Amino acid sequence: MSASATSAGTVPARGEGRLTGIFGPSLRPYLGLMPGLAIVFLCVALPCLWLLYLSSFDDAGRLSAVNYERLIDQVSYRRIFVTTFLVSAQTVICCVLLGVPLATFIASLGRRSAALFIGAILFPLWTSLLVRAYAWLVILQRNGLVNNWLMSAGVIDEPLPLAFNTFSTVLGMTHIMLPIFLLPVIGAMRDIDRSLIRAAASMGASRTYTYRKVFLPLALPGIVAGATLVFVMSLGFYVTPAILGGGNVQAISMRIARSLSTYSNFGAAAAIGVVLLLSTLALLAVSLLIRRLAQGRAGGGHA
Amino acid sequence: MLDGFARNRALAWAGWSFALAMMFFLIAPSLIVIPMSFSSSEYLEFPPRDFSMRWYEGFFGSLAWLQAARASLIAAVSTAVLSVPVGTLAAYAARLLPLRMKIVVGAFLLMPAIVPSILVAIGYFFVLAQINLIGTMTGLVLGHTALAIPVVFVIMSAAFATFDANHERAAESFGAGRLTIWKDVIIPQIKAPLFASALLAFVTSLDEVVVAMFISSGSNATLPKVMFSALRDRIDPTVAAISTMLLLIAMVAVVSLLKSGSKRADG
DSSP states (O other): OHHHHHHHHHSOOOTTHHHHHHHOSSSOHHHHHHHHHHHHIIIIIHHHHHHHHHHTBOTTSOBOSHHHHHHHHOHHHHHHHHHHHHHHHHHHHHHHHHHHHHHHHHHTSOHHHHHHHHHHHHHHHHSOHHHHHHHHHHHHSTTSHHHHHHHHTTSOSSOOOOSSSHHHHHHHHHHHHHHHHHHHHHHHHHTSOHHHHHHHHHTTOOHHHHIIIIIHHHHHHHHHHHHHHHHHHHHTOOHHHHHHSTTSSOOHHHHHHHHHHTSOOHHHHHHHHHHHHHHHHHHHHHHHHHHHHHHHHHHHHHO | OHHHHHHOHHHHHHHHHHHHHHHHHHHHHHHTHHHHHTBOOSSOOSSOSSBOOHHHHHHHHOHHHHHHHHHHHHHHHHHHHHHHHHHHHHHHHHTTSOHHHHHHHHHHHHHHHHSOHHHHHHHHHHHHHHTTOTTOHHHHHHHHHHHHHHHHHHHHHHHHHTOOHHHHHHHHHTTOOHHHIIIIIIHHHTHHHHHHHHHHHHHHHHHOOHHHHHHOOGGGOOHHHHHHHHHHHSOOTHHHHHHHHHHHHHHHHHHHHHHHHHHHHHO
């Protein structure tokens, strides 16, 4: 209301008044948002609400918590949640261990070389998850690249079980998630005020000490953001565990798909989905809180 | 540390070798499918013993694969055509909102990127079942558009953040209509990000597996869906040939993106 009132004063009344309403800068920006909000509502928000609705009825159609009780009571469900959380946590650890030193190095480079590295980091983001899962199979399977090389070099006699297990799943997921982790972390590290580093060095702090006590704390919000992103996205992974896990790694998403397509158990599938969604949201909230606290402390330190 | 980093020779050497090894880890595995796709063997051998085009011939000779490729192309083009105007309009409108609303709207529009795709897939499946759109191209394109909206919205919001609204006000004060302003003032200023978001929306749809798996079927089954089942049942080297072609598309996209970016920097 107030938006249309102010704009009526600034925009001269014209023949295309209606168009101004939809595409204009001043009249009701909400109209421009409508198509986007409508599509996201129809394809994402409504489906999530639908799952919540479906999950709260038992097989006979009565309102009940039976679908959620089953998740707690049955060992097979608990095991799937534990597996998914463990695989995701391992992926996060790999991303942090590999990503933080790499990001530190790239952030220390000049603009040109850094841009080259960032271009190389972005390349895998353009390649399909399926292509990469397939490539890892070629490398890791029984008669794959690594096993063939190790056998012909005489290092091993029997092929190592590299594919279709937790190892290959975590490797494949790290390969996919590392670029997503690196981008915010490199950004955060490049934003760090170099004079703080120089100040620490000039006061006689060793390089290791400066890195640990000055640089890393300043980069922490970026690292936490990247790690959360990786963890949250890993929880929902489907394609990589399905192909590289080879049936030996049961992720939450795979169980959801199976309850639906094999057992047609809508309530169970929906309940797992709701729990997955809630865990995702809870993790994002916790990460946001940590970043707030970290920033608050950094701000307090300056004052 | 950053200043001392380069001065210490051993540390710099270690840094470079680690970084280059990591780049190898990130890039090389995807490229391995290229030699594999020219192998004559039924099994995965590396390096391949004999050169052959049989997997490409197999792909182009198979009605099922071609139909899947056609469905994927239609879906990806339609997704780009639909999501770019919708996302751009949303990004344009969102910056005019009061701060609090801007955060709420932004969070809502980013939901498709945050909610695990399996949930979108099964929830959307139920919604589509209600309106009889399962297995249709319309349902698939709408779903992929929802997944592409966050991408377009983020890129275009960044573009509008550096956009000079004075040009628009000037055009308006001279009495230009809204359509003219979009055509002659706004769009010329945001051409490069528009191109980037169209490409990314295209790729988002082209590579999407999970939603397509649940809601596309029959003649509308997309390439990733068919590839996924080919990989799950047995390792079909045709997938290597398709992967190589997909890689080629990705490379063309990246190069054209870099070119459009440098053109903007020159102009």
